[in-house]
Amino acid sequence: AQSVAQPEDQVNVAEGNPLTVKCTYSVSGNPYLFWYVQYPNRGLQFLLKYITGDNLVKGSYGFEAEFNKSQTSFHLKKPSALVSDSALYFCAVRDGGNFNKFYFGSGTKLNVKP
């Protein structure tokens, strides 16, 4: 069965510092991994994806994610956080056997303090 875990409900970081939002996954077959961001009163916005290829994936707004197959992780990173990055972040995995299905984590609230 496919699943995604985001072990932290909340991450606090000071503006200008690097940030990491953690995600681990469980899939049978190839992993198709995604990160989304949700701002208050808005839907989810796509940030980046890993399908195959380089383990470091670059996405929107300066975010990147590192795919680690041995640790089954796909952590979201940014070298220097902005206050405007404060939002809810979701990791998701697509079912390799049924592309209609996505499995989402429970979300991590990122707070960036000035």
Add this chain to the structure above:
Amino acid sequence: ETGVTQTPRHLVMGMTNKKSLKCEQHLGHNAMYWYKQSAKKPLELMFVYSLEERVENNSVPSRFSPECPNSSHLFLHLHTLQPEDSALYLCASSPGQGPNQPQHFGDGTRLSIL
């Protein structure tokens, strides 16, 4: 402008009412989805339509009834709802079956059941 428009943005209804949520996508996508988002829980996939045919129904109670009259429009008809159905309902679309295609989300309908 996300390309996926949901109406209404907010809805308050009694348990005996009947109402409908509407979703429209302007992206030319072939697949459309309904999700339920409750606080601190993973997104729950409710229904998936591909080329106007329902391909997933994730054990959703019959008081939720989806309709997809064409590839641009998706409805969720509601009747005799329960208080635990209060949540944010998100619509999403994606181009089709490939694994590398992310979903595009609307801003959701915030539903409150009295």
